[in-house]
Amino acid sequence: MTLLAPRLAYFAGVARTEHVTRAAQEMGIPQSTLSRALVRLERDLGVDLFARRGRTVSLTPAGRTFLGSVERALGEVERAAESVRADADPATGKVAFGFLHTMGSETVPGLLRAFRADHPRVRFSLVQNYGEAMLERLRAGELDLCLTSPVPDAPDLVARRLDEQRLRLVVPDDHRLATRKRVRLAEAADEAFVTLEPGYGLRRITDDLCQEAGFKPRVAFEGEEAETLRGLVAAGLGVALLPPPAVRRPGVVELTVTGQRAVREIGVAWLGGHPDTPPVAAFKSFLLSRKGRLLQQGLSSQPGPGGVSSLSGD
Template sequence: MSSPRNGRDSPVTLDGHGPGTGWGGLLAPRLAQFAAVARHEHVTRAAQELGIPQSSLSRALARLEADLGVALFARRGRTVSLTPAGRTFLASAERALAVVEQAAESVRSDADPASGKVAFGFLHTLGWETVPGLLRAFRADHPRVRFALIQDYGEAMLDRLRAGELDLCLTSPVPGPESPELVARRLDEQRLRLVVPEGHRLAGRKRVRLAEAADESFVTLERGRGMRSILDTLCARAGFTPRIAFEGEEAETVRGLVAVGLGVALLPPPAIPRPGVHELAVTAPRAVREIGLAWPAGQPETAPVEAFKRFLLGRRGQLLPG
């Protein structure tokens, strides 16, 4: 955007700012003054409403007209009336002031201790049972707090935290010292299962060593997902590299692929048992994923966010149903 210019074709500046401020920075402090004078059609009464000296208001209006290069008011003694250009400018000024007022009310409402908003992210696999139960328990004591709920995979949620789109998230793996811009606390761990189709050679078993599946084709999540990283790590500990047949975006799709015989999978337990599959406890290596709470380091928190964070931290070891 080009800088507003005055009659001498040099950049107009706002008091205390350098050249190149732009029309938004130049005009914003004066819109309420202009609107007040337009409303009263009298500089003295407008100055009284605004709580500033009449002389200061008169100078501000004169400078506004000089910067715009148009007359906004026709002056008749102590009274003023809008020119056609002034009426056009007033309509836009009032819309701009209304938008600012609405934005201020919105952020004040979001920070209200009783009825503010929390932007909360969580893994898809926690959305069936865990998160609804947590929200119900929290809302028993905070019934008016509102939530913006985001489901995503772990790394994507951490990126949203860094970008300021989320206040808190439940994620796995739990970020560590490699992410100093985030704070994280381990809350619980979830045992993983080897999922096989009905009729599979292992389907009659309750437990299995992961090495017993070394010759199987695996159905898993895409690279970059936390569960994919866990699968690769556990298979390496078991002494083999998994042969990947299919990759999906979320756990229940993977279960469906297992159910129709397209491979086996390593997954957290389902909220609702899935027909067509059998799930075995993995005895070696120890197969778990950690679930943690993460939030941006050093960022001021509203009262609702702080309350929900304390609530979640208080569920350490009891986060997951059962």
């Protein structure tokens, strides 16, 4: 492949014109360079691709078979080049952006709406997932940026803290604590907890806060969605530590946790040492400019029609 690839376009050009001199002129290379490249190509393949009559050439049966595959290969390379050029276009390029499930209903639609007011044709490929999964997709080159929690601290990543959410102890509306406005987390030490699965950032924060309060939570259920956990709390399966909901849910009471710093920090992360395309750089700058008001941006904006080119949820 290393030997053949640079010569494929030369071969296709001569096959198209059936004339070495004319092909060399069209490709802007010396005729001698082209002639030598064709001879080496045939020598490396071990077959004659052309029947020669002076400067005029015609394809042999082997050459005609080879040409079909070469044209497909060159076409695929050209399509790939067009795709990456389009994705990097400052006005119409693409941003691959990941975010937490809990930010999908209000915060992210509001952010996209605000950004696209000044960049209306930038396209987004969106991935909704939990933090560790998104960091792996960053490392695999599948994402340009992601909103995640906790803010990662890894040598291969760059991360910036943007905002924080106060976590609340969510209890059923007929719970013994439901008449309270504030509660110490230690008062829930004997309760069953419904939590996110291990590997989720909010699960790690829940475990750490409970440990800080002097107990290990007794887990009754592990899920993947915060709103599912709220529904299970309403059904009486346990209590939960959760960020504020986008829309108030009946059947539960949300209590302020006192006595310790019960928050989750939200940050933006990207892979270090990788240059940004213009649309990615613009969106990164936009996110960083929202430091301290990222969540307010989402809550103050209503999702508009359109605004996203593609969406995949995990």
